[in-house]
Amino acid sequence: MQRNRKNYLLILMMIVALFFTIVVACVIGSEPIPLSQSLRLILNKIPLINQFISIEDIDIKVQNIIYIVRIPRILGATLIGMALAGSGVVFQGVLRNPLAEPYILGISSGAALGATVTIVTGLSFTIFGLTSVSIGAFIGAILTMVLVYNIARVGMKTSITTLLLSGIAVSSLLQALVSLMISLNRDQVERIIFWTMGSLSSIKMSHIDVVYIPILISLLIFLFFSRDLNVMLLGEESATSMGIDVVILRKILLVAASVATAFSVSISGIIGFVGLIIPHAMRLVVGPNHKYLTPASLLFGAIFLIVSDTIARTIIAPGQLPIGVITAVVGAPYFIFLLYRNTNISRG
Numbered sequence: 001m002q003r004n005r006k007n008y009l010l011i012l013m014m015i016v017a018l019f020f021t022i023v024v025a026c027v028i029g030s031e032p033i034p035l036s037q038s039l040r041l042i043l044n045k046i047p048l049i050n051q052f053i054s055i056e057d058i059d060i061k062v063q064n065i066i067y068i069v070r071i072p073r074i075l076g077a078t079l080i081g082m083a084l085a086g087s088g089v090v091f092q093g094v095l096r097n098p099l100a101e102p103y104i105l106g107i108s109s110g111a112a113l114g115a116t117v118t119i120v121t122g123l124s125f126t127i128f129g130l131t132s133v134s135i136g137a138f139i140g141a142i143l144t145m146v147l148v149y150n151i152a153r154v155g156m157k158t159s160i161t162t163l164l165l166s167g168i169a170v171s172s173l174l175q176a177l178v179s180l181m182i183s184l185n186r187d188q189v190e191r192i193i194f195w196t197m198g199s200l201s202s203i204k205m206s207h208i209d210v211v212y213i214p215i216l217i218s219l220l221i222f223l224f225f226s227r228d229l230n231v232m233l234l235g236e237e238s239a240t241s242m243g244i245d246v247v248i249l250r251k252i253l254l255v256a257a258s259v260a261t262a263f264s265v266s267i268s269g270i271i272g273f274v275g276l277i278i279p280h281a282m283r284l285v286v287g288p289n290h291k292y293l294t295p296a297s298l299l300f301g302a303i304f305l306i307v308s309d310t311i312a313r314t315i316i317a318p319g320q321l322p323i324g325v326i327t328a329v330v331g332a333p334y335f336i337f338l339l340y341r342n343t344n345i346s347r348g
Contacts, residue, residue: 007292010285014299021303022078025310026070030317033062041066061293068205073313076203076214077305080264081274083215085301086222087257088275089294093229094253095160099338102261102275105167105254107141107146109174111265112196114140116178119192120185129206133195134266141262144170149254157247198271198324200309211263219298225253226290233288271324273331274301279339 026038038056044053055063087102096106102111118136125132148170152163179195182189228249231239236246264271278301279293286292308326315321 003287004292007286007289011292011295011299014296014303017301018078018239018303018306021306022074025074025077025306026066028310028314029065029070030314031065033065037062038066039342042071045071045333046102048145057266064113072203072205072208073200073309074306075208076267077204077309078302079208079212079215080200080271081278081301082219083124083260083264083301083306084271084274084305085278086219086294087261088301089279089290089297090222090257092230092254092279093233093290094250094257096233097160097164098148098280099276100164101273101274102257103171103270104164105258106171106174107140107258107261108265108270108272109171109178110144110147111137111141111179111262112270114138114177115195115269116181116192117216119188119195122346129204130210130266131202134207137195137269138262138266141258143266144174145255145258145262154225158250165248169324194322195269197322198269198327199312199320201313201320202267203267209263211267214263215260218256221252221256222294225249226294229253229290229294238347250329267320269324271305271327272304273327273335277331277334277338278304280334 009273023035023039023042026042027033027035040053040055041058041063042195044050044055084102084164088100091100091102091104092098097104104268114136116131117140118133123132123136125135127135130138148163149158151166151170152158154162176344178192182192185192231242231244232246237263239246261275279297282293282296282300286296305323305327308330309323312321312323
């Protein structure tokens with residue numbers, strides 16, 4: 001009971017921390033903006049509260065920086081951080097593999113191939129505010145997910161081991177195709193590589209309008225089935241004996257996680273390690289119970305990606321780093337630590 005209270009308090013504190021992080025991220029940039037003005041501009045967009053907040057005295061240039069440039073990036077980082085971290089929790093739980101992450105089924109490779117094909121063919125169009133590269137990445141991610149799942153399916157059943165191996169095999173094939181296309185199109189190398197390293201620099205509110213509904217629906221599914229994930233960790237037989245249809249539940253969760261990842265990739269490119277390290281970090285804090293692990297991971301994933309993006313857009317200002325560089329700098333050492341820790345536990 002005491003542990004539960006601490007977890008509830010921690011999640012509440014993380015909600016406050018997320019809001020504080022958003023405000024601070026609005027302040028920091030090549031054009032510093034006073035904290036009071038950033039706070040008022042944010043509160044002015046919140047229903048019910050906005051009627052008590054006046055922004056008439058704030059320069060229109062400052063308003064444009066916040067509303068047109070920084071808020072879309074921050075909202076994008078929030079949604080993508082939650083989507084990748086939540087998907088990581090789901091993949092690790094459903095596949096019962098502590099090193100599983102959102103791209104394990106080849107989703108990132110499919111997205112990379114879709115984006116690469118769009119770039120090298122010179123296709124240029126916009127649908128619902130999404131560019132041709134984003135749409136190509138989304139289609140590639142979804143088609144890869146469908147392909148991997150169908151390869152692994154035998155009748156009405158899907159083996160977890162076969163699913164993982166299918167994802168690895170398809171991912172390797174798609175990565176080889178991306179490398180081949182890069183070799184044959186040297187003039188597009190920089191653009192392709194920058195996209196595959198992830199960036200939030202081109203996100204606009206029109207992108208947020210397209211992706212927020214499917215991502216939020218996926219997040220609600222993660223939260224709704226969080227207790228069922230606890231039972232699934234006991235094994236399929238135990239879960240079935242407790243009245244859970246493991247096959248249906250696995251499909252729902254994997255599809256929701258894949259959709260959330262695909263929509264995230266479509267507007268940001270490939271951002272690694274978020275779905276791997278955030279669930280592990282939160283397990284150390286709140287424990288393995290998905291009732292607390294899932295919301296804690298969603299919140300910390302958002303905070304982590306907002307901070308990472310803030311660093312990426314300011315550390316070499318006026319230039320910008322791909323956000324994937326920042327997440328890799330943090331994630332790779334932590335991943336090595338996890339491997340070292342798990343190896344020592346196995347030996348012990």
